[in-house]
Amino acid sequence: MMSRDKILDAAARMFSRSGYHRSSMDEIALEAGVAKGTLYYHFPGKAQMFQALITEGLQMITETIKAEIDRDRSLREQIETVIRLNVDLFLEYSELAHIFFNEISNGIEEDVLLAVRKERSAYNQFIADILIDAGIPPEDGPMAAAGILSMMDGLCSYYLRHPSEAKREQIDRLLYAAVTTGLRPM
Amino acid sequence: MMSRDKILDAAARMFSRSGYHRSSMDEIALEAGVAKGTLYYHFPGKAQMFQALITEGLQMITETIKAEIDRDRSLREQIETVIRLNVDLFLEYSELAHIFFNEISNGIEEDVLLAVRKERSAYNQFIADILIDAGIPPEDGPMAAAGILSMMDGLCSYYLRHPSEAKREQIDRLLYAAVTTGLRPM
Amino acid sequence: MMSRDKILDAAARMFSRSGYHRSSMDEIALEAGVAKGTLYYHFPGKAQMFQALITEGLQMITETIKAEIDRDRSLREQIETVIRLNVDLFLEYSELAHIFFNEISNGIEEDVLLAVRKERSAYNQFIADILIDAGIPPEDGPMAAAGILSMMDGLCSYYLRHPSEAKREQIDRLLYAAVTTGLRPM
Amino acid sequence: MMSRDKILDAAARMFSRSGYHRSSMDEIALEAGVAKGTLYYHFPGKAQMFQALITEGLQMITETIKAEIDRDRSLREQIETVIRLNVDLFLEYSELAHIFFNEISNGIEEDVLLAVRKERSAYNQFIADILIDAGIPPEDGPMAAAGILSMMDGLCSYYLRHPSEAKREQIDRLLYAAVTTGLRPM
DNA sequence: TATGAATGAGCCTTCATTCAT
DNA sequence: GATGAATGAAGGCTCATTCAT
CATH class of the missing domain: 1.10.357.10 (Tetracycline Repressor, domain 2)
Known part of the structure; x- marks a missing residue:
């Protein structure tokens, strides 16, 4: 599974579990199993993600x-x-x-x-x-x-x-x- | 009007205008016309307020x-x-x-x-x-x-x-x- | 000595020693002997400082x-x-x-x-x-x-x-x- | 024109326009029309470039x-x-x-x-x-x-x-x- | 009662660098 | 020769909270 999809999946899980603001980029990266920087490789920022x-x-x-x-x-x-x-x-x-x-x-x-x-x-x-x-x-x-x-x-x-x-x-x-x-x- | 009521009024206005998280204690104090410390004199914290x-x-x-x-x-x-x-x-x-x-x-x-x-x-x-x-x-x-x-x-x-x-x-x-x-x- | 002056002094030292960009807010706070948040209590940001x-x-x-x-x-x-x-x-x-x-x-x-x-x-x-x-x-x-x-x-x-x-x-x-x-x- | 020269040219333009620190390796690569990795193929790092x-x-x-x-x-x-x-x-x-x-x-x-x-x-x-x-x-x-x-x-x-x-x-x-x-x- | 200076954990973001292909 | 996905340390900033006065 590609990083981008892993991230989107993890984001869906996190946002769905904790809402937008309580889901930190750190947690999403952790949940996705990628480094935090990878989030910013695939998306300009949290909002765009x-x-x-x-x-x-x-x-x-x-x-x-x-x-x-x-x-x-x-x-x-x-x-x-x-x-x-x-x-x-x-x-x-x-x-x-x-x-x-x-x-x-x-x-x-x-x-x-x-x-x-x-x-x-x-x-x-x-x-x-x-x-x-x-x-x-x-x-x-x-x-x-x-x-x-x-x-x-x-x-x-x-x-x-x-x-x-x-x-x-x-x-x-x-x-x-x-x-x-x-x-x-x- | 007492401090406590001024605060509650201001909080209602701020929360109603900007939501819970986007209303900072600073802004509420400003809107209420009291010092920030006063909020904590009347309420244990933001959530309790x-x-x-x-x-x-x-x-x-x-x-x-x-x-x-x-x-x-x-x-x-x-x-x-x-x-x-x-x-x-x-x-x-x-x-x-x-x-x-x-x-x-x-x-x-x-x-x-x-x-x-x-x-x-x-x-x-x-x-x-x-x-x-x-x-x-x-x-x-x-x-x-x-x-x-x-x-x-x-x-x-x-x-x-x-x-x-x-x-x-x-x-x-x-x-x-x-x-x-x-x-x-x- | 007041915090604001301690900060300004430390900032002068740091900027003077390392330039603007290499002086981090963490370092300035450390040099000034205050918490990082204190910098932002006295100044809106690094540039304004x-x-x-x-x-x-x-x-x-x-x-x-x-x-x-x-x-x-x-x-x-x-x-x-x-x-x-x-x-x-x-x-x-x-x-x-x-x-x-x-x-x-x-x-x-x-x-x-x-x-x-x-x-x-x-x-x-x-x-x-x-x-x-x-x-x-x-x-x-x-x-x-x-x-x-x-x-x-x-x-x-x-x-x-x-x-x-x-x-x-x-x-x-x-x-x-x-x-x-x-x-x-x- | 070889990659190395394209990079050096782009670097001169970027540094000249924005200074050393504000020119990121991404931007230089973009300006040079090469992939970011190519920069590191030709130079050990930004400073050496x-x-x-x-x-x-x-x-x-x-x-x-x-x-x-x-x-x-x-x-x-x-x-x-x-x-x-x-x-x-x-x-x-x-x-x-x-x-x-x-x-x-x-x-x-x-x-x-x-x-x-x-x-x-x-x-x-x-x-x-x-x-x-x-x-x-x-x-x-x-x-x-x-x-x-x-x-x-x-x-x-x-x-x-x-x-x-x-x-x-x-x-x-x-x-x-x-x-x-x-x-x-x- | 009320103040406001001070705190520090936590957040989003940037970016030089690495490496498998 | 060349690529670009992935990394992670480091940076600037926010904000609820504390406390001496």
């Missing part, structure tokens, strides 16, 4: 979701698939996803921040389009997507923090309900 | 909401009131609320973390009870509350980042819809 | 020279005095003087660089005025001053590097000659 | 000056020629010349430092001999040479920093005056 992680990760995710959706039939199944795949990702890379959707603004260079925000906007629009397809009014699309993704974040975090109380299928069910019938069954 | 802020702030908020709800009649109005008051708070103290609901985990002492989480759990339960009253299945209450609060966070953040696209009333409407009918109108 | 050193040092020097000159009578004595005092300074703070007159441009922030250059220009003009008083054509004043100060730097450096060959009085004599009769006696 | 540059450059210069001088007649013309050629060099390779005459001492290995100093001494003696021929007392020769070379450095730097104020011919004239009649016309 984060950006590469987001960009490359998101690309894979988007492609995965697109591929899965195309194979599905009913609208219901499509929404369920999108939810399931996203929740899987959230649960696997909880902190990283969390950072991506929330914490974007810390001591990061302006240009990197902009790039990451652009990625987030694009992903939000990607989800918005799916929601609009599913019947949500176009003018509500982007906000609804932002809302759903945040809710997903909140549910996953709650689930991870209360493993005994909550069940995995609850997450999917509540998300589906929020989109289709409301959390309150009628 | 944050904790005090959360605890005391939440107490006020909870009381406000309780008072408003008691005056309301219909279930619909109750939910709308809770949403409106919460959104108002989110929009005024966006970063601080954001921290409270999301970022809690950043190098903070374990005991403070626990205390803050406890506060959050209590608030989540407070909201959950209202939602259960509104017809949500009791076993879904806490998660639904977590989901709704996160969604609120996401919608407010989106609204603040896209002032031209989004409208304030959209936030309330989408939240209400997520609880009652689903984001997708039928 | 250097600037303070130059500014405050130059003020003292300028005042000393002015005081000595006023007491002198003949033009000849005035020039000799200026030369002697400057050479004394060069010999005591050789590297620092060297930096001030030469090395100004390394990795220093633009604004600090400008400030130091301004100081140098002012000092150059101060010397130029004296030279013009001494009979040098006004239009040659600033360049002649720059030339003489550099020559002084060169002679002092040579003297310090060849202690056995060169004599202190040679420096003064050659400088005086360069101004008045030419290095080549007629 | 610098040394080679000085040695080989100086050889050319010395030969050029010798050739020009032999063709001249009067003493006056000889001095003027030496001055002119040297000033030309200073203006073309300002930073590099500056380093050669001034900054030599920056974290460079002791042996390289010694070698460069030796080169400088030789060049100084070369100039000293010319000055002695021109009538300067032999015992003043080396110091006078050091003084003149430094003055030249100072005048050229001043000229480059104040392109609007100063004129090129002023440099030569002042230098000639310093040697022959004194800066102050009688």
Whole structure:
């Protein structure tokens, strides 16, 4: 495995475990099994490394979701698939996803921040389009997507923090309900 | 105004503007108009200051909401009131609320973390009870509350980042819809 | 003695001994007998510390020279005095003087660089005025001053590097000659 | 053009533009259009590369000056020629010349430092001999040479920093005056 | 009660150098 | 001859915290 990938993997693990700021370049290098200088051989700095992680990760995710959706039939199944795949990702890379959707603004260079925000906007629009397809009014699309993704974040975090109380299928069910019938069954 | 209150006010402003980590003790002292040492006279450390802020702030908020709800009649109005008051708070103290609901985990002492989480759990339960009253299945209450609060966070953040696209009333409407009918109108 | 002065003293020693870049903040702190953080309590950064050193040092020097000159009578004595005092300074703070007159441009922030250059220009003009008083054509004043100060730097450096060959009085004599009769006696 | 020469050329440009320390091996390699490793194939290290540059450059210069001088007649013309050629060099390779005459001492290995100093001494003696021929007392020769070379450095730097104020011919004239009649016309 | 000078661990980054290919 | 990925020591700087007054 090449150094660059080892680093990106380690960074994903570290960021996902400890967040952006608490993951020091020393720790990432240690986790990746390379010297600290190697990080700077492959990336201009911490922020750009984060950006590469987001960009490359998101690309894979988007492609995965697109591929899965195309194979599905009913609208219901499509929404369920999108939810399931996203929740899987959230649960696997909880902190990283969390950072991506929330914490974007810390001591990061302006240009990197902009790039990451652009990625987030694009992903939000990607989800918005799916929601609009599913019947949500176009003018509500982007906000609804932002809302759903945040809710997903909140549910996953709650689930991870209360493993005994909550069940995995609850997450999917509540998300589906929020989109289709409301959390309150009628 | 006493030093302690000036500090707490300044901390709320700073945390709300720049987040927890980007607000340095120097800046908070400057904003409060006291010497840095004074912060440590009133609070054992930064984390404990944050904790005090959360605890005391939440107490006020909870009381406000309780008072408003008691005056309301219909279930619909109750939910709308809770949403409106919460959104108002989110929009005024966006970063601080954001921290409270999301970022809690950043190098903070374990005991403070626990205390803050406890506060959050209590608030989540407070909201959950209202939602259960509104017809949500009791076993879904806490998660639904977590989901709704996160969604609120996401919608407010989106609204603040896209002032031209989004409208304030959209936030309330989408939240209400997520609880009652689903984001997708039928 | 206050920390700030201890630091400035240590910095003068270190810069004078090893130049700007080879003097690390660690070493300066060690030499000053304070913690590294203390340097940053008193100065925003290394460059600003250097600037303070130059500014405050130059003020003292300028005042000393002015005081000595006023007491002198003949033009000849005035020039000799200026030369002697400057050479004394060069010999005591050789590297620092060297930096001030030469090395100004390394990795220093633009604004600090400008400030130091301004100081140098002012000092150059101060010397130029004296030279013009001494009979040098006004239009040659600033360049002649720059030339003489550099020559002084060169002679002092040579003297310090060849202690056995060169004599202190040679420096003064050659400088005086360069101004008045030419290095080549007629 | 062979790698070694491309590197030396690039190094001269970089050192001349940015000084010794601000020119990184990466930049030199980039400027030379070779890989970084190639630098280390041709030179043991940065310092030795610098040394080679000085040695080989100086050889050319010395030969050029010798050739020009032999063709001249009067003493006056000889001095003027030496001055002119040297000033030309200073203006073309300002930073590099500056380093050669001034900054030599920056974290460079002791042996390289010694070698460069030796080169400088030789060049100084070369100039000293010319000055002695021109009538300067032999015992003043080396110091006078050091003084003149430094003055030249100072005048050229001043000229480059104040392109609007100063004129090129002023440099030569002042230098000639310093040697022959004194800066102050009688 | 309040101050502010002083601290030092920890962080991100730079860069000359090495070495397997 | 030449390459470029990898290294690690060293540097400048931040900031929560301490403490004498």
